[in-house]
Amino acid sequence: MSRAMSQKKLDSSIANGCGSGRMETYQSWIRIRRRASSPVSNQYSWPNPLHTRALQLLSGLEHTTANVAVWLGVTEVREQHPAWPYPHRHPASGINPDLDRQLGTVPGLLEIAKDAGINHGVYPGTKIPFVATIDFTLGTGHWSTNRLIHWSCKPRGLLESAPNRERMKERILMEQLYSHSVGGKHVVIDGSHFNGVLAANLDALCPLRSEYLTLKDSSRFLDYGSAFMDVAHEATVSDAKEHAARLTRLDEKDRETYFRAAAWCGRIDIDMEKPIVMSRLLQIDTRMVKSKLRNELL
Numbered sequence: 001m002s003r004a005m006s007q008k009k010l011d012s013s014i015a016n017g018c019g020s021g022r023m024e025t026y027q028s029w030i031r032i033r034r035r036a037s038s039p040v041s042n043q044y045s046w047p048n049p050l051h052t053r054a055l056q057l058l059s060g061l062e063h064t065t066a067n068v069a070v071w072l073g074v075t076e077v078r079e080q081h082p083a084w085p086y087p088h089r090h091p092a093s094g095i096n097p098d099l100d101r102q103l104g105t106v107p108g109l110l111e112i113a114k115d116a117g118i119n120h121g122v123y124p125g126t127k128i129p130f131v132a133t134i135d136f137t138l139g140t141g142h143w144s145t146n147r148l149i150h151w152s153c154k155p156r157g158l159l160e161s162a163p164n165r166e167r168m169k170e171r172i173l174m175e176q177l178y179s180h181s182v183g184g185k186h187v188v189i190d191g192s193h194f195n196g197v198l199a200a201n202l203d204a205l206c207p208l209r210s211e212y213l214t215l216k217d218s219s220r221f222l223d224y225g226s227a228f229m230d231v232a233h234e235a236t237v238s239d240a241k242e243h244a245a246r247l248t249r250l251d252e253k254d255r256e257t258y259f260r261a262a263a264w265c266g267r268i269d270i271d272m273e274k275p276i277v278m279s280r281l282l283q284i285d286t287r288m289v290k291s292k293l294r295n296e297l298l
Contacts, residue, residue, distance in 0.1 A: 076139035148184035225267025
């Protein structure tokens with residue numbers, strides 16, 4: 001979105017579907033464009049294993065967080081998702097008409113902010129209430145039992161020392177109140193939930209969507225993971241890779257793909273918070289890192 005806002009431009013964005021849709025039809029309210037690049041943060045249009053659409057991510061923390069969310073097994077990611085200022089359809093609607101009728105409408109953020117004694121805010125130089133966005137609205141499970149999870153990404157350093165930190169905290173409180181009003185769970189992701197090693201491992205191992213869809217339920221893929229783990233307690237990672245590839249008769253070109261995907265999908269029980277050293281034994285996930293993160297964040 002351009003910084004210069006008008007009612008006509010806002011109406012056009014809404015009419016074009018920005019901030020609306022579900023699953024593959026969702027359109028992020030904020031989209032990455034060269035002219036909108038930031039001098040203080042990295043921006044990513046991220047192809048991912050979950051959706052055919054690329055996710056629109058505004059910082060390195062958002063990129064890592066999205067990777068963690070998909071790795072933890074969410075069923076939907078809506079990034080830069082609006083908490084509309086006026087009453088609107090429940091954010092869980094749009095999948096099933098019967099459920100939509102039950103959900104109805106929810107209060108707008110203007111009303112929520114007013115009740116909390118917080119200034120909602122307008123676009124600079126206008127009287128138009130700004131469209132606040134929650135960094136991630138996540139879905140888990142089947143649509144009939146789906147619970148919304150809202151994640152707000154704010155680095156701890158900014159929350160503690162940024163000149164506008166008090167306003168940041170007000171914005172987070174508004175998001176939290178909005179999330180509660182729609183029956184969601186709200187979590188502030190400040191970078192402390194996962195370490196840099198996990199972020200690097202997920203980046204290195206994350207499969208392409210085509211790889212993920214092809215491999216995740218194939219018998220050969222399952223056999224590869226089992227063969228790897230059969231020798232993981234006594235063989236180096238490199239030797240275990242070779243053993244599993246040989247037993248499942250993988251071509252040379254597929255061997256690295258199978259290892260990456262098996263580690264990322266959990267077919268290889270690897271501790272993602274520790275470095276992967278090919279010449280050493282596998283670091284088994286005895287601390288249940290993935291399970292604990294899922295419980296804490298989802």
